[in-house]
Amino acid sequence: MGYQPPVRDHRFVLRDVLAIEQYANLPGFAEASYDTVEQILDEAARFNAEVLAPLNPVGDKVGCAWSPDNTVATPPGFKDAYKALVEGGWPALGADPAWGGQGLPAVVNLAVSEMSSSANMAFSMYPGLTHGAYSAILAGGSDAQKALYLPRLASGQWSGTMNLTEPQCGTDLGLLRTKATPVGDGTYRITGQKIWISGGEHDLAENIVHLVLARIKGAPAGTRGISLFVVPKFIPGPDGALGARNAVVCAGLDEKMGIHGNATCVMAYDEATGWLVGEENRGLAIMFVMMNEARLGVGLQGLSQGEAAYQAAAAFARDRLQGRSLTGPKNPDGPADPILVHPDVRRMLLDARAILEGGRAFLLWTALCGDLARVHPDEGQRRRCEDYMGLMTPVLKGYLTDRGFAICSDAMQIHGGSGFTEHFPASQYLRDSRITMIYEGTNGIQALDLVGRKLAANGGRAVMTFFGEIDAFVAGHADETALKPFVEALSDTKAKLQDATMWLMQNGLSNPDNAAAASTDYLHLFGLTGLAYMWALMAKAAGGRIAEGDADPFYANKVHVGRHFLERILPGAGAHLARIKSGAATMMGFPNEAF
Secondary structure (H helix, E strand, C coil): CCCCCCHHHHHHHHHHHCCHHHHCCCCCHHHCCHHHHHHHHHHHHHHHHHHHHHHHHHHHHHCCEECCCCCEECCCCHHHHHHHHHHCCHHHCCCCHHHCCCCCCHHHHHHHHHHHHHHCHHHHHHHHHHHHHHHHHHHHCCHHHHHHHHHHHHHCCEEEEEECCECCECCCHHHCCCEEEECCCCCEEEEEEEEEEECCCCCCCCEEEEEEEEEECCCCCHHHHCEEEEEECEEECCCCCEEEECCEEEEEECCCCCCCCCCEEEEEEEEEEEEEECCCCCHHHHHHHHHHHHHHHHHHHHHHHHHHHHHHHHHHHHHCECCCCCCCCCCCCCCCCEHHHCHHHHHHHHHHHHHHHHHHHHHHHHHHHHHHHHHCCCHHHHHHHHHHHHHHHHHHHHHHHHHHHHHHHHHHHHHHHHHHCCCCCHHHHHHHHHHHHCCCCCHHHHHHHHHHHHCCHHHHHHHHHHHHHHHHHHHHCCCCHHHHHHHHHHHHHHHHHHHHHHHHHHHCCCCHHHHHHHHHHHHHHHHHHHHHHHHHHHHHHHHHHHHCCCCCHHHHHHHHHHHHHHHHHCCHHHHHHHHHHCCCHHHHHCCHHHC
16 A cells, blocks of 8 residues: 555644644744644645655665766656645745745644655655755845745745765864855855765756855864855846856765665865855854754654654554464464564554654654744743754654664564565665664764753753653643553653753763763653653543543554553663663773774
């Protein structure tokens, strides 16, 4: 049957858990009544299941093709699908109406993005990065730059990229060498090489807008001397009419483990014409708008590949006949039982469901925070939500991609030897998902960002607010019998995270290696706490429906999966805390020459 978008789950989270209609009086939400959102989700599901998903194996097997004239052809069917995407208005869903967008909340756009990423991760990266470029120019561009680029990026008429990495520097952007030389007429000549540029060249859009980090002569050393430039493939006139080809070319494509349908390019800039975005030497701050959006998007990719892999594994488990149930035949008229009857197969499938459904709620909850940070009338609520966006971004990126890859691996395990062949989709999901743990900042970097910067920001205000929110929920539902397992588990896990936070404050300052050694476990403990909170919220919403007499099995199944999370996954919080408190002595005391 292939991938089917989990629309029912999106509806549940948006309507019953987050209750987005309560914000109908806020900008953007006025156009997002539940009926409208439901129609958008249904149509997005149809488009992604019928148009994008069938192209996913095509993109994997055929890939992109580079030609000596420095052009790149995307896989068969991608151009028509992109045209349909643009004509359907999907790229404009979350863009500002002032620039031709539909202005819907990011939380709705995220649900649609999950579908497209599950259906075809490589394809979805083209419009995904374009929206990131749109956001960066919106945040830092001049009025003229906004007028020229934003409507065309919002519509998908033009696509966008971000150019950071160079052969000698990835995470350490202070080593960046690409140079920008002022011409004197407001333009700069950009010279240098960028690598691993997703969507750097392709045949989908009529123009590609590159956002390029470069250093102006005489700029301060390190990251303080980096500026941001917009460098279009074709130089547009003020009216958007395309002019001469700019001096930027794709010098080749990288051969990759996965996401073959997305062009990962080596970009060569040879005195290409560029325009400064924002102020000199302040480019990294603007680029971080795009990078932070991309990090949330990568967390979504981890979830989305896990969802697609889970669906494939569950279908295989229902159909594959192998062995007999330990408690007696469940398919007595057949030669064997479906492997779904075996406890270990069910363990892997329920582990996946528990992580995916909790992670989906966590992502949508955070996206709603992003919306409220922009439009809520109360300054305190805006500040709280902005704090949460900063705090949760590395958690979502790191935790969901680590766990998403593990789900893809389990999905291959469920397929057995069939999964190791290219006759089944498990291999592609595993290969495609692996990059999510690496790009937009490796998960180790996300963990360091969390413990080294995000926890301490504003005196720890964000994490303390989060602790207070959980405490308030626990206190408010302590006497509800049906919720008791979820409330107690949430309280216990939050206490472990708070204990770990205090340990880091006490031991990380005196020896930074302690904080760094604990960082990945801390990130995963934080992820588990976030999911525990989401499962408590979902259990409350589902339980409310059941108490009202709703006999839809969806709600009972939701609570059942939540109990699996409490019993089989959440106990891992204790192991993370123990590893955090072990410190760095053993890790750092091993002699370098012994490796």
